[in-house]
């Protein structure tokens with residue numbers, strides 16, 4: 001019997017009221033990997049580079065999870081006033097995971113901040129707050145994002161997303177930053193109606209990187225499209241792991 005693929009999920013730091021720190025990921029990522037046919041493994045946040053590189057060797061694919069704002073110096077900008085909470089050490093951790101996964105040809109799926117850190121790490125830039133994106137008018141930070149799709153996406157033809165979402169669909173939205181300049185070699189796979197980049201990919205013989213700005217992991221149990229997105233990614237990880 002085929003072994004189910006192991007999907008590493010990048011974790012973050014949660015600081016408790018007593019200032020004790022905990023490594024954590026949202027439960028949705030874990031449940032979604034299981035629903036999608038994979039075995040979830042939390043990759044604990046740490047600041048030891050060689051450990052982080054070693055962690056990637058033990059998984060077949062990587063999910064970069066959501067969370068803090070990316071520190072603007074990562075993409076060469078000064079912090080602006082409407083930047084929210086940052087975690088520069090986590091940026092470094094995520095970038096180390098990303099580059100180690102790319103080096104070892106392991107598929108990568110970035111969600112929300114995950115998409116943003118991929119873009120920032122590989123030569124793109126971000127809007128530190130969506131209000132800085134020209135012509136934006138949609139509310140992209142919906143507190144109900146866990147349960148409901150709230151805005152439309154227009155999907156790019158022949159993209160990884162197309163056969164899941166069709167040419168137009170609706171997704172949830174819980175982000176206040178977005179991609180500004182796209183990283184070289186990537187293509188846009190989904191846009192909102194106010195021209196916010198909602199999906200990206202870089203899929204070629206050497207790379208398999210996809211990213212979405214919304215939170216499919218929060219709707220995976222109720223939304224067939226979110227479920228299919230995890231299934232399709234994890235199917236790809238399975239096939240890829242057999243070739244490594």
Ligand code: MN
Nearest residue numbers: 140173192213
């Ligand atoms: Mn959005």
